[in-house]
Amino acid sequence: MTIRHHLTDQLLMAYAAGELPEAFNLVVATHVSLCDECRAKLAAFEAVGGAMMEMTDTVAMSDDSLAACLDRIDGLSQANARRPLRRAGVFPAPLADYVGGGPEKVKWRAVGMGVKQAMLSTGRGASARLLYIPGGQAVPDHGHRGMELTMVLQGAFRDETDRFGRGDVEIADASMQHTPIAENGEVCICLAVTDAPLRFNAIIPRLAQPFLGI
Amino acid sequence: MQADEVDTDWAALVSRVRDHQDKAAFAALFRHFAPRVKAFLMKSGADAALAEECAQDVMATLWQKAALFDPSRASVATWVFTIARNRRIDALRKARRAEPEELPWGPEPEPDQAEVLEAQQDTERLGAALSQLPEKQRALIERAFYGDLSHSEIAAETGLPLGTIKSRIRLALERLRQQMS
Numbered sequence: 001m002t003i004r005h006h007l008t009d010q011l012l013m014a015y016a017a018g019e020l021p022e023a024f025n026l027v028v029a030t031h032v033s034l035c036d037e038c039r040a041k042l043a044a045f046e047a048v049g050g051a052m053m054e055m056t057d058t059v060a061m062s063d064d065s066l067a068a069c070l071d072r073i074d075g076l077s078q079a080n081a082r083r084p085l086r087r088a089g090v091f092p093a094p095l096a097d098y099v100g101g102g103p104e105k106v107k108w109r110a111v112g113m114g115v116k117q118a119m120l121s122t123g124r125g126a127s128a129r130l131l132y133i134p135g136g137q138a139v140p141d142h143g144h145r146g147m148e149l150t151m152v153l154q155g156a157f158r159d160e161t162d163r164f165g166r167g168d169v170e171i172a173d174a175s176m177q178h179t180p181i182a183e184n185g186e187v188c189i190c191l192a193v194t195d196a197p198l199r200f201n202a203i204i205p206r207l208a209q210p211f212l213g214i
Numbered sequence: 215m216q217a218d219e220v221d222t223d224w225a226a227l228v229s230r231v232r233d234h235q236d237k238a239a240f241a242a243l244f245r246h247f248a249p250r251v252k253a254f255l256m257k258s259g260a261d262a263a264l265a266e267e268c269a270q271d272v273m274a275t276l277w278q279k280a281a282l283f284d285p286s287r288a289s290v291a292t293w294v295f296t297i298a299r300n301r302r303i304d305a306l307r308k309a310r311r312a313e314p315e316e317l318p319w320g321p322e323p324e325p326d327q328a329e330v331l332e333a334q335q336d337t338e339r340l341g342a343a344l345s346q347l348p349e350k351q352r353a354l355i356e357r358a359f360y361g362d363l364s365h366s367e368i369a370a371e372t373g374l375p376l377g378t379i380k381s382r383i384r385l386a387l388e389r390l391r392q393q394m395s
Contacts, residue, residue, distance in 0.1 A: 043380070044380040054250065061269065
């Protein structure tokens with residue numbers, strides 16, 4: 001697997017600072033799980049946080065805090081680094097945690113033409129959903145009011161710009177109108193997050209929009 | 215920072231916590247890092263009581279997860295920062311928080327000492343570079359990390375020499391993966 005479409009530095013920096021809305025946090029954690037390049041970049045941004053904290057003025061802890069902490073760790077077990085090798089399934093761990101397992105656990109809802117989706121429960125400010133697109137099918141054409149990240153988990157899609165396979169993230173902004181089409185073969189499953197409600201262009205999806213909660 | 219702390223090998227202290235449940239080593243880590251974590255959390259909007267409680271949580275997490283710390287990929291300061299940042303999200307935002315999958319194997323039991331030294335010195339070098347930035351630029355980075363900027367206001371262009379750090383971590387990851395296959 002070669003990932004060619006990565007997260008932006010800005011997203012990685014915002015993740016390092018702990019400032020991303022929950023849905024964006026999820027897609028960053030999911031991509032980094034598969035991508036060493038972005039994992040290394042993220043670690044570099046986190047090193048800035050470490051250096052900054054090291055330079056910050058200190059605020060004294062209360063007198064008994066060390067003793068209290070020593071008491072507390074007394075009964076704590078320590079994690080073992082030698083964990084059993086876990087092969088990433090279709091959903092890397094952070095996403096599997098949200099879904100409660102792999103694609104078979106997703107509560108899909110049909111949105112027409114064999115395409116299905118499932119909203120994930122994430123906090124305010126952005127939303128996340130999973131898309132299930134049979135080979136050869138188009139995702140309903142949609143424009144964006146905000147930023148949308150679409151990460152491929154299985155299969156692949158193409159749009160006007162390029163091909164996107166497992167691990168790739170397509171980043172679209174308000175200026176972009178695109179029509180992703182799933183490649184023939186394996187069903188394409190994607191994680192899509194956006195910080196604005198989607199605006200569908202096709203008539204039927206637009207009518208359906210209020211009922212789909214997006 | 216006290217003079218006797220300047221050359222402290224924090225990574226070696228974490229190893230002692232991991233291998234020997236060494237409470238003296240833990241106490242030294244606590245005395246250095248807990249007041250910094252507390253200050254970081256207060257600058258991020260926590261009151262003193264909450265910051266103190268969370269700093270304790272962060273140090274207890276350090277004790278529990280000592281075996282997951284990889285000194286060839288991060289300095290102790292950076293690792294503590296990520297634990298504190300995560301605790302801040304949990305405590306202040308009360309949002310659920312996704313973390314990247316850990317690599318499917320733990321850190322090497324005997325990492326290359328030259329690499330470890332490099333990683334531990336990153337924080338010092340970055341600190342020096344930070345203090346040489348124009349005041350306006352440094353303030354912007356600090357505000358980002360203290361949660362004063364929204365994600366769309368955060369600029370990734372820090373003016374800091376992050377390319378070398380990224381390359382070094384990338385090589386460490388590559389080597390780990392090769393050893394696994």
